[in-house]
């Protein structure tokens with residue numbers, strides 16, 4: 001039902017816009033190559049602007065939808081301390097969504113439009129948030145693996161060529177690193193606990209490992225945007241490069257926790273100095289993107305309901321702003 005695609009407004013096209021001559025494009029590329037930041041008021045190719053709108057809005061939607069799997073455990077956190085930490089983390093995700101919508105708005109698209117695209121199924125959000133959180137250990141696994149993967153992908157975005165996105169990412173990454181540590185700490189406590197707790201940690205790891213690897217997107221040969229996004233220095237590393245870095249960092253952490261990576265093909269390759277890992281189930285990834293993951297419908301229904309429930313707040317804010325404007329006039 002919620003097939004994730006893009007409408008004409010935000011669709012990425014690599015074709016030059018009507019006023020874009022080769023000289024103008026070359027000048028723009030030279031600025032990017034010289035590591036100058038591109039700012040909102042600067043001239044930019046239309047395809048660059050659209051690529052950023054697509055990526056930034058999808059990123060914002062991910063942060064907002066990403067509150068749901070963890071929000072599910074706020075009322076069931078095992079202690080007051082855990083509840084306070086989780087509440088802070090979920091609120092941080094809302095904040096990230098808002099910085100990112102603001103960064104998107106600098107490109108001339110309104111937050112209302114971006115949200116409308118999400119609710120109409122025209123914009124994507126990260127595949128990872130379509131999986132359920134079945135036990136408390138899932139909250140540990142999300143912090144450790146999902147935020148861990150997010151940091152690996154987002155640290156390079158702090159050097160993105162588009163200034164407003166890069167600056168938003170600096171603050172987001174600082175908060176994500178606290179999120180990753182709180183998740184690892186939950187896993188550490190469970191893995192030192194009773195047999196039932198260890199089992200719960202391993203079960204959560206088994207379910208979240210492969211979807212976390214999918215977060216980095218399709219393999220390089222199937223990634224349609226990577227080459228252009230890297231030339232524009234929006235992306236600094238390819239999807240496969242970042243996925244490999246994540247595996248290399250995370251496998252020793254799993255060993256430290258005494259957890260088994262759920263991949264029979266995983267082994268350290270002495271020649272390359274990296275971990276080789278098994279084939280990702282790309283059909284599962286495509287199914288989730290097509291709207292058929294375990295929780296796609298539930299996530300979108302909840303987001304739509306929350307948006308509708310918030311209508312009176314938006315109406316009230318608009319009415320107040322109109323009154324203030326009338327008074328000032």
Ligand code: FAQ
Nearest residue numbers: 059062063066093125126127150214215217223224225226
């Ligand atoms: N899920 O050509 P590429 C977080 C789509 S935030 C869904 O490789 P690109 C924090 C892609 O959009 C997580 N769709 O595309 C948190 C494109 O489709 P389109 C979000 C995916 O853009 C933690 C098509 O496949 N992070 O976790 C996915 O060059 C805990 C072809 O792919 C970001 O958004 C996917 N996993 O590279 C919050 C980071 N992967 O648009 C709460 C910023 C790919 O043509 C709790 N984004 N697709 O229809 C990026 O770095 C990039 O957009 C990539 C994809 C790397 C995700």
